[in-house]
Amino acid sequence: MNVLLVYAHPESTSLNGSLRDFTVQRLQGAGHTVQVSDLYAMNWKAVLDADDAPQRDPSQPFHASLDSKRAYAEGTQAADIAREQEKLLWADALILQFPMWWFSMPAILKGWFDRVYAYGFAYGVGEHSDSRWGERYGEGKMKGKRAMLVVTTGGWESHYSPRGINGPMDDLLFPIQHGILYYPGFDVVPPFVVYRTSRMDEARYAETTAELGLRLDELWSARPIGFRQQNGGEYEIPALTLKDEIAPGLEGFSAHLR
Template identity: 35%
Template structure:
């Protein structure tokens, strides 16, 4: 089992990074091959554009999807994109760890999606990257009741379907940690334990 972990939070001491460490440790103990991308620590460039592709020119102007197809056919992606795509090709499971900001991905993670999940590679006719499993682990600002939790769930379901559902990936139920910034140290530790149980329940049993 090969797992690629992506974490998108600017603070290494954050609860998101703590969740990321739990996933890394849990999969390593399980015997999985684990790779990781810490987008902020690696200063991942979130802005898609002409720098992504080497040697592409079009007199009619720059078109991102067309440039991505050119790069795929000619091995012309920049090194940052090549590295991320190679990790995706090698993995069986992708986990995205991030805080939900304005009901969506942090900009750096959205940039990763824009730049790495490219036309012809991740989607489109005869895409090279075949569907894998994907799971989101997310922190939110908090949910006061079940109605608010259901609202968050709907937003997160949309984030799944708009990207990985569109690509035909197998979606694993997300792990959602609500309002962690207002919880005690003991409560946070229990959430970390719950996350480990979530991983084992939803992912390990299928690989026995």
């Protein structure tokens, strides 16, 4: 299988750097082919702007989605965007590895998605009608591929528990796993989260890599998170709200899980 690892940490000698190297070695040792997009090492441009559509009419105001649509359709996108899109199409699985900074991914990784997820590539795809609302949330160009997050955080696991002060980890990751990965069709497997990273010693590191290794071994066999498919009959279209008989009484993120 082909695996794309998108890595977002500025220090290669960090815990994240070590876990990245372990992941690559584990996957390659199992016979998989791995590409790494090391965003800091690549000096990845995080800001979506007019430079991403170099053939656009500069006399007109920049329109992020429409200029993205034209550039993607006409093959005139910035070269770095096109290269990352090719990697995504090549990959059978995507792994995103990042430290949790201020309850989300680092800005450089968010900027990767802002630029690489072009109109016509990851969104704005498919029929929009009274029976379907595009190919998304379970459909799209990434359908049939898998995705997994590898996340590190300095907080304790209890801080991210259902009654923890930071809120449940699953809720914090929902916008990434559901809104960024499931949206264009990825089957998203549960994340691998490393807590309390400042208290990592040799023994705990050995335990952590052993657990990560098992998760990587199960990347293609693990049961994906049970997100509801948008066009599967459970949502009113075009309102995109759950039908009254689906998960009655439930609201928020949990309502969109089977």
